[in-house]
Amino acid sequence: MKTTNKIRVLIAKPGLDGHDKGAKVVALALRDAGMEVIYSGLHQTLDQIIETAVQETVDVIGLSIMSGAHLPICEKLVAMMKENGLDGVHLSVGGVIPYQDIPKLKKMGVGAVFPGGTSFKKIVTGMNQLFD
Amino acid sequence: MPNPDDIRNIEDIRSGNKLSGARLIQLIEKSDPRAFKLLKALYPDAGNAFIIGITGAPGVGKSTLIDGLIETFREMDFKVAVICVDPTSPYSGGAILGDRLRMQRHVTDKGVFIRSMASRGHKGGLSRTTKDCSIVLDAMGYDIIIIESVGAGQAEFDMIKLAHSIGVVSIPGAGDGIQAVKAGILETADIFIVNKSDRPDADAAAESLKMMVNMRSFPQTQLLPKVYKTNALDKTGIKAVATAFLSHLKFMRQNGELTRKKNELERVYFQSLLEDLVMEKVFESMAVSKEVEAAVKRIGSHEINPISAAEEIADKILGV
Numbered sequence: 303m304k305t306t307n308k309i310r311v312l313i314a315k316p317g318l319d320g321h322d323k324g325a326k327v328v329a330l331a332l333r334d335a336g337m338e339v340i341y342s343g344l345h346q347t348l349d350q351i352i353e354t355a356v357q358e359t360v361d362v363i364g365l366s367i368m369s370g371a372h373l374p375i376c377e378k379l380v381a382m383m384k385e386n387g388l389d390g391v392h393l394s395v396g397g398v399i400p401y402q403d404i405p406k407l408k409k410m411g412v413g414a415v416f417p418g419g420t421s422f423k424k425i426v427t428g429m430n431q432l433f434d
Numbered sequence: 435m436p437n438p439d440d441i442r443n444i445e446d447i448r449s450g451n452k453l454s455g456a457r458l459i460q461l462i463e464k465s466d467p468r469a470f471k472l473l474k475a476l477y478p479d480a481g482n483a484f485i486i487g488i489t490g491a492p493g494v495g496k497s498t499l500i501d502g503l504i505e506t507f508r509e510m511d512f513k514v515a516v517i518c519v520d521p522t523s524p525y526s527g528g529a530i531l532g533d534r535l536r537m538q539r540h541v542t543d544k545g546v547f548i549r550s551m552a553s554r555g556h557k558g559g560l561s562r563t564t565k566d567c568s569i570v571l572d573a574m575g576y577d578i579i580i581i582e583s584v585g586a587g588q589a590e591f592d593m594i595k596l597a598h599s600i601g602v603v604s605i606p607g608a609g610d611g612i613q614a615v616k617a618g619i620l621e622t623a624d625i626f627i628v629n630k631s632d633r634p635d636a637d638a639a640a641e642s643l644k645m646m647v648n649m650r651s652f653p654q655t656q657l658l659p660k661v662y663k664t665n666a667l668d669k670t671g672i673k674a675v676a677t678a679f680l681s682h683l684k685f686m687r688q689n690g691e692l693t694r695k696k697n698e699l700e701r702v703y704f705q706s707l708l709e710d711l712v713m714e715k716v717f718e719s720m721a722v723s724k725e726v727e728a729a730v731k732r733i734g735s736h737e738i739n740p741i742s743a744a745e746e747i748a749d750k751i752l753g754v
Contacts, residue, residue, distance in 0.1 A: 307464060308527070333528035338552050343535035351541075354534070355539045356453050357549055359460035387453045 309337045309429065310415045312360040314351045315344050316367065316375050324418075325366035328396060331363075331422035332429065348375070350381050355391060362432060363412075367397040373406060380411045396420070440468075443689060444475050447574055452547060459549060462566045473566060480572035480694070483515075483579045484683050487561060489619055494603045495629040495666045500580055502664075502672035503679075504540050507578050510676075513545040514709055515576035516714045517562050522552040523582045529553075535580055544713035547571060551697025557559075558592025559583035565596055565703055588618035599682045601625045601675065604643070606635035620646070623659050625678050631663035631671065632648030657685045667670045716751055725750065 313329045314323055322344055329339045342354050355363050362384075367375060372395055384390060395407060396416035404415045414428040446454035451464055458476075461469035484504075488496050507514045518533035533552035540546040549567065556562045560583055589622055593600055602623035611649050626641045626647075643661045652658055660678060664671035686692035716722055729743040736744075 318659055333523060334526045336527045338522075338531060339528045340531045340550050341535055346538065346662055347542075350538055350541050353452075354538070354548075357456050357532075357541070357547055361454045383668050392743075 308393060309362065309428070309433070310358065310360045311337050311362045311364050312340045312342060312351070312355050312358060313364045313366065314342050314346050314354070316348060316351060316365060316379075317369055318345065319369040320344055321368055322373070324368070324397065327347060328364070328366070328416075328422075328425060333427060335426040335429075337429070340414065348379055348382055351387050352388070355383075355388055360391060361394045362394055362429060363394070364429075365393070365395045365397075367395060367399070370398065372397070372399055373403060376407055376412050377410055387407050389396065394429065394432070396425070435684065440471060440475070443472060447472070447476060447570065448479055450574045451542045452574075455547070455570055456549065458570050459563075459567050461572070462563050463551070469566075471684070472523045473569060473619045475626060476573040478567065480569045483568070483572040483576055484679075485568060485596060485598045486578060486580045486679050487583065487593035487600040487602065488580060489583040489586045489590070489593050489622070490603030491605075491608065492584075494608075495664075496582050496603050497533040498587075498666035499603060499627065499629060499664060499672065499675070499702045500533075500582055501540070501671045502539045502666055502669045503676050504537060504546060505669075506673050506676040508540070508545060512577040513575060514578045514580065515547040515571040515574070515673040515692070516582065517549050517551060517564060517571070518565065519551045519553055519564060519584050521556045524555075547574070547576060550572065555585055556592075557590070558595075559586045559590025560592045560596065568596065579623070586619055588616065591619050591622050593619075594622050595699060595706075598686065598692065598699075599624045599679050601627050603627045603629050605630045606639040617620075622683050623746060624657065625675065626659055626661040626673055628661065629664045629666050634661055655689055657682055722747070722751060 311332055315323050315325055327343050340358050340360065351363065376395060380393060392413040394413065394414040394416065395412055397418065399415055399417040401417065407415050413432045416425050416428060424428045443454055447458060449592055458469060458472055490496055490499055497518065504514050504516065516537065517542050520529055520531045520533060522529045529552035531552060534548050537548055543549060551561045551564060552563045564581060568579050568581065581593065581596060583590060601620050602619055606628065612749045614632065622632050626643045627637055662671055662675050662678060664673065664675060686695065725747050729747060732738045733740050733743055
């Protein structure tokens, strides 16, 4: 039987920041690149993000963070992903991310970082490269 | 010898492990051969869940209504799973699956499982694998499985192949009495829900549905569909809808309709499996694909018309 491999992405906004225009346009760009994008809405706790990723069997969790809390959030989420059997799932982060934080995020295990201003093309390529 | 991994997997799924159940659904969606092995083993564990279908046009409030139904059913101590289907883009093949964002407050509840599916080109308002997915959730022990169709127009009524009880959601101002008597998804309703009841014309919309129900004749085995007004955002009327679904279940249990319906749904499922399997095996065979290619060439050069060419090949396959 023919098998179909579609990249499933969870786009999630952790915490209190209430701006999701960016998350929505990225979701659209990924949809237009042929991916299945689950959008879980604003104000998600890390528990909610983990549970959603489990129930939806996503290949990537894409966080949108504008609050400046990307370092502690990603550190905690990476640990929680391991605890919950999501070792094989990729993590990517976009939003207001200072360039000097990118190496720190990568070291934690974040697969791809897309600071504000990254083109859709680069985001799509970056997401696809996670699976190379 | 069965694979020890498979056995562990099956045990995990039976005991309701969400990670394992979700992974099987992923294998099903990928048409992975391992999925069918596991499904075969799990099939005897399924068949106990009450399957509710929720359908209606885009934006009428299906997901928000389901959010309220989850809450009510959880208060009654039922375990609830939801499958929400959203459309796949015919251009890119991608999809935005956004139904669950209305239900996220339930996601960490141990007795709730929510899964989004893309329709992947399937036309009837669900995806091809929605049924298989419901078998997994059933085997995981969910008492109630709610299936949300894509935003449906008039003709996406695949829900009748899956659900034991169907709620059709509409909103005030979406059509007059003539819309209400047309054939299509309105005919499939066991329960009518007029959502956004705070809007003007909600009463008129409910009345025109009631009038339509009264104009039709129903067999005695069928409960007369009732019309409920809800405002899903502030949860007005949701409990009545949840209770109506359970009353419908009780009614069907008492008069034997549930067994008849379940058997009919299994027959439909079995037939579509058989069709898929036969088609696949036929087209996989080299002889047939060569015949097909040859016919395509002859059709292209106007040597034969497509109808006769199809008849010729069908006769050959069947050995007529």
